[in-house]
Amino acid sequence: MAQYSRPKGTQDILPEDQPYWEYLYAVVAEIARSYGFERIDVPIFEMTELFARGLGEATDAVEKEMYAFKDKGDRDIALRPEFTAGVIRAYIENGMQVYPKPVKLYSTGPAFRYEEPQAGRYRQFHQFNAEILGVQSPLADLEVMLLAWDIYDRLGFKGLAFQLNSTGCPECRPGYITALQDHYHAHIDEVCEDCQRRIVQNPLRVLDCKQQRCQPVIATAPKITAMLCEDCESHFRELRGYLDALGKPYTLNFRLVRGLDYYTKTVFEVWAEGIGAQAAVCGGGRYDGLAKLLGGPPTPAVGFAVGMERIVMVMKTQGVEIPKLPQPPVYLVHLGDVARTHAVRLLTDIREAGIGAQIAMSGSLRAQLRHAHRRGARVTLIVGEDELARGEVTLRDMESGEQVMVPADNVVAALAQQMSESSGAKTAAN
Numbered sequence: 001m002a003q004y005s006r007p008k009g010t011q012d013i014l015p016e017d018q019p020y021w022e023y024l025y026a027v028v029a030e031i032a033r034s035y036g037f038e039r040i041d042v043p044i045f046e047m048t049e050l051f052a053r054g055l056g057e058a059t060d061a062v063e064k065e066m067y068a069f070k071d072k073g074d075r076d077i078a079l080r081p082e083f084t085a086g087v088i089r090a091y092i093e094n095g096m097q098v099y100p101k102p103v104k105l106y107s108t109g110p111a112f113r114y115e116e117p118q119a120g121r122y123r124q125f126h127q128f129n130a131e132i133l134g135v136q137s138p139l140a141d142l143e144v145m146l147l148a149w150d151i152y153d154r155l156g157f158k159g160l161a162f163q164l165n166s167t168g169c170p171e172c173r174p175g176y177i178t179a180l181q182d183h184y185h186a187h188i189d190e191v192c193e194d195c196q197r198r199i200v201q202n203p204l205r206v207l208d209c210k211q212q213r214c215q216p217v218i219a220t221a222p223k224i225t226a227m228l229c230e231d232c233e234s235h236f237r238e239l240r241g242y243l244d245a246l247g248k249p250y251t252l253n254f255r256l257v258r259g260l261d262y263y264t265k266t267v268f269e270v271w272a273e274g275i276g277a278q279a280a281v282c283g284g285g286r287y288d289g290l291a292k293l294l295g296g297p298p299t300p301a302v303g304f305a306v307g308m309e310r311i312v313m314v315m316k317t318q319g320v321e322i323p324k325l326p327q328p329p330v331y332l333v334h335l336g337d338v339a340r341t342h343a344v345r346l347l348t349d350i351r352e353a354g355i356g357a358q359i360a361m362s363g364s365l366r367a368q369l370r371h372a373h374r375r376g377a378r379v380t381l382i383v384g385e386d387e388l389a390r391g392e393v394t395l396r397d398m399e400s401g402e403q404v405m406v407p408a409d410n411v412v413a414a415l416a417q418q419m420s421e422s423s424g425a426k427t428a429a430n
């Protein structure tokens with residue numbers, strides 16, 4: 001028989017890793033809600049055209065990395081490579097432009113890119129995504145940046161700093177792109193083949209090329225911040241003013257451009273100690289032109305996405321403490337056919353009383369007890385035939401090892417009592 005393996009670039013998230021994920025989902029949702037963001041869920045697949053238009057035909061995400069296919073109805077469908085295009089589509093399609101502004105939205109879920117897998121780079125990965133729609137003020141840029149910052153901070157990441165740039169707007173960017181192209185054409189033999197192509201098709205991307213031979217040409221390239229129009233310049237100045245006032249460290253990084261075409265004005269990343277640029281965990285910025293490009297009314301927007309796999313990686317390497325997932329406190333072990341049936345009835349009674357419980361499904365008494373211990377049960381109920389004949393079951397406190405006999409028809413009440421005592425004891429100890 002052939003053995004199946006998971007498709008290249010995908011991962012199984014096993015139970016032992018789930019505490020990281022549950023904790024992460026809980027933290028991002030809690031902080032986002034505390035900032036006034038509301039959840040939106042959009043489809044995992046959309047019409048291919050949405051991403052092609054929204055992200056740009058010549059971007060890597062669309063040109064090389066999209067999971068695009070024809071469905072049985074001959075429609076061109078693609079798995080989402082990111083959230084923003086779908087969220088903007090939903091905003092337009094559901095008439096959300098009439099909502100009071102700003103509209104603050106967040107999402108979590110899988111995204112798909114056909115990339116070469118490596119550490120922290122997968123073909124199916126997960127993002128936390130947040131956007132503010134409908135306001136032009138740099139306060140919105142600040143708000144999403146603070147949200148990203150707080151998420152890192154809450155997770156215990158150290159040495160946080162923003163990387164910050166402006167990519168201009170349709171007013172000033174063409175002038176900058178011409179200057180960049182002139183510079184590159186004067187050095188065209190010195191740069192890599194990709195950049196020779198990029199400078200025509202996707203010029204800003206030459207700035208984040210990692211090839212050694214391109215570095216001197218990048219270092220002497222013109223800088224967009226010197227060529228911003230008045231509107232972009234004042235937007236950038238106001239945002240920096242807020243960051244200065246809050247004492248939030250940031251580095252102006254003229255090489256920071258995002259891989260997608262839709263960005264205007266602000267682009268940012270958050271870097272943390274020990275992560276570095278290659279492992280950027282989060283990236284975002286402003287995309288004022290996107291809604292119009294997707295057929296909607298002009299809608300200023302700013303947001304960011306965090307790669308959740310990369311966060312989990314960093315949580316592990318930095319030893320971030322995470323709470324254990326709660327286990328059902330009660331475990332039933334049983335000996336013999338009659339006892340088993342009785343234990344099944346007890347199991348459902350206990351669950352009906354709102355107490356988490358599970359039952360041993362195989363093994364000797366010893367093996368069952370060992371399993372109860374491994375599963376972190378606080379109380380084990382031992383249902384044996386002799387005891388049952390006397391109308392009793394054994395209740396064992398797994399922490400102290402103490403055992404008491406309890407009348408079989410009083411088990412649920414005894415458990416409820418035990419649960420409230422031990423949770424009371426825990427509160428007192430805290």
Ligand code: AMP
Pocket residue numbers: 082113115120121122123124125126127258259280281282283284305306307308309310
């Ligand atoms: P982007 O939409 O490219 O700005 O990506 C936002 C964030 O998503 C990045 O900072 C990464 O943390 C994460 N990310 C992007 N692509 C991948 C991938 N292939 N695998 C895992 N995480 C990714």
